[in-house]
Structures are given as C-alpha cells and as structure tokens.
Amino acid sequence: MQLKGKTAVITGSNSGIGLGVAHELARAGANVVLNSFTDRDEDHKLAEELGREHGVEARYIKGDLSKGDEARGVIEQAGVCDILVNNAGIQHVAPIDEFPVEKWDQIIAIMLSAAFHTTAVALPMMRKAGWGRVVNIASAHGLTASPYKSAYISAKHGLVGMTKTVALETAKEQITANAICPGYVLTPLVEGQIPDTAKKYGMTEEEAKEKVILERQPSKEFATVEQIGGTAVFLCSDAAAQITGTTISVDGGWTAL
Structure with a gap:
C-alpha cells in the first residue's frame, strides 16, 4: 500500500481523526496537506514534525470550511490533490424545535457543503493526473440516527449520498469515492x-x-484514529481500485444491530 508520490489533502486535520488519517497516509508515503480554521505557529509546526517523522512533504493550509470560497481555496492552494479526505466536523445537540438556526447552518456548511466545494475543485486535478481517491469521513450516524443530533445526522447522511454520486460520475475513470463510517473513536x-x-x-x-x-x-x-487511518490507506491502495460508492463501517458492530 505504497502511496509515494501522491499528495493527500485532509480537512480538519490538526487533531483527532483527521490527524490520525494524515499520519497513516504519510506512513504509506503520501505527501500531506493539513488543514483547520486556525493559523497558529503550532499548526505549521505540526505539519513540519509530521513530515519529518515520515520522510514526506507536509504543510498546513488555513481554511474556514464554513465558507465555500475558503473550502475551495484549500484545494487551490494545495495545487495538487490526488487523495481528498473530507473530515472536518463539529457537533451540537438539541431538540429540533430548539436547535439554533446558526448552528444548523454552520454544521451543514462545514460537514456537507464543504465536501462539495473541495471535491468540485479536486476532481479536475485527479482527472488531469489520471488517478484519484475521495475518502469521506462520515459516521455510523450517516447510516443510523439518534435524537437531538438533527444537523450532524443530516450532514452525515448527505455526505454518504454525495459519495455515491461522485462514485457514479467517476466510475469509468481511475478515481474512486468511498465513505468511512466510524462509531465512537478514541480522540x-x-x-x-x-x-x-x-x-x-x-x-x-x-x-x-x-x-x-x-x-x-x-x-x-473504541475504534482508534490509527484504524480509521489504516482504512483510508486501504481505500487508496490498488487493492481497493474496484471499491467505489460504498461505505465501510468501523464501528464495533453498531450498524449490525
């Protein structure tokens, strides 16, 4: 599962699942671009340390994914995107009739609309390279539901649907699109x-x-961030070249219930 020479852009990746995925892709040889909405010295230092640890090129690009132009800008600034991992996310818990409108809008923007924007810019780059992988970090809540999480669950269900659409639009190309659906992950x-x-x-x-x-x-x-990252590496490998438009659950049996 060597990804040497490929460049992966991982959104929401200065901590948690995103950072774990970045480490595993770098371990497999991919150059990586980290992203979050902050622009601190420690963000850039994190990328430098990751690159040094794995012997790859790594950099950090700031982008507020609640804004479509900034989401697109992350991919544009990267300049190349062989592997796109849409991971950025937030959460808010409240009954629907009490759910703050601004929180609904923010969650949908960061977790669903941003993935549309990044994918729209990345696909032409992948087509030009003749190869690409889109890996969307969805959730067990992209396949099932719980009360009080209407925005999160709507966004994750939407992300699973968009994954299938991207897969169908690229089915005859050397590009795949899949969603990983974690349960609870120890972050x-x-x-x-x-x-x-x-x-x-x-x-x-x-x-x-x-x-x-x-x-x-x-x-x-708990699932681990390394397990989620390992699943992403597999989906980027030649072994997964005919796996597209599907979901892979890493949830300890949650969605089997």
Missing part, C-alpha cells in the same frame, strides 16, 4: 469527556465508557 476530545461522564452518572470511568459512551457499540471498545 483527545472523547478522552476528555470520560471523567465528566463518570462524575455525572456516579460511575467509574470504565463503567462510564461501557454503559454510557459505548452503549451502542457492541464491541464495547
């Missing part, structure tokens, strides 16, 4: 929620993980 953000959850329910941290956070995940284990 720094989730790790930070475990003690608070335990305290809220009067449980030990292990009980809080199994009975509350991982309630819907039959394996009762």
Whole structure:
C-alpha cells in the first residue's frame, strides 16, 4: 500500500481523526496537506514534525470550511490533490424545535457543503493526473440516527449520498469515492469527556465508557484514529481500485444491530 508520490489533502486535520488519517497516509508515503480554521505557529509546526517523522512533504493550509470560497481555496492552494479526505466536523445537540438556526447552518456548511466545494475543485486535478481517491469521513450516524443530533445526522447522511454520486460520475475513470463510517473513536476530545461522564452518572470511568459512551457499540471498545487511518490507506491502495460508492463501517458492530 505504497502511496509515494501522491499528495493527500485532509480537512480538519490538526487533531483527532483527521490527524490520525494524515499520519497513516504519510506512513504509506503520501505527501500531506493539513488543514483547520486556525493559523497558529503550532499548526505549521505540526505539519513540519509530521513530515519529518515520515520522510514526506507536509504543510498546513488555513481554511474556514464554513465558507465555500475558503473550502475551495484549500484545494487551490494545495495545487495538487490526488487523495481528498473530507473530515472536518463539529457537533451540537438539541431538540429540533430548539436547535439554533446558526448552528444548523454552520454544521451543514462545514460537514456537507464543504465536501462539495473541495471535491468540485479536486476532481479536475485527479482527472488531469489520471488517478484519484475521495475518502469521506462520515459516521455510523450517516447510516443510523439518534435524537437531538438533527444537523450532524443530516450532514452525515448527505455526505454518504454525495459519495455515491461522485462514485457514479467517476466510475469509468481511475478515481474512486468511498465513505468511512466510524462509531465512537478514541480522540483527545472523547478522552476528555470520560471523567465528566463518570462524575455525572456516579460511575467509574470504565463503567462510564461501557454503559454510557459505548452503549451502542457492541464491541464495547473504541475504534482508534490509527484504524480509521489504516482504512483510508486501504481505500487508496490498488487493492481497493474496484471499491467505489460504498461505505465501510468501523464501528464495533453498531450498524449490525
């Protein structure tokens, strides 16, 4: 699964799943472009360190993906995009009749519209190169639903649908489009929620993980960012050349229920 000479752009990748995917693609030889909405010295340093660790070229491009022109600008500034990983996301929890309109608009913009914008700019680059991979980080919530997460679930379902459309539009080319649907993944953000959850329910941290956070995940284990990254590497490999327009669940059995 060598990706030497390829360039991967990963949105929302200065932490969590996006950074894990970036590391695994770089480990497989791909040059990487990290992205988030900040423009701090530590963002650029993170890219430098990643590149040094894996012996690839790595850089950071700032882009607020809630704005379509900036989402497009990330790909344009990258200049080349063989592998596009649409990962950026946020969350807000509230009943539909109380859901803030501005939060709905922001979530849809960052998690669905941004993927449209980045893909629209990346596809001509992939066609010119004669090869490309679009990997959308959806969610178990792109296939199932939960209450109080209307914007997140709508965006993830929409992302799965868009993935299928891109796959059909590129089916006769050396370009594939697939969606990875993680369940609960152990990211720094989730790790930070475990003690608070335990305290809220009067449980030990292990009980809080199994009975509350991982309630819907039959394996009762978190997926890791390395596993999500490894799945992305596989989808970029020659072994996956005829896998397109589908979803791969990395959810410990959640969607088998």
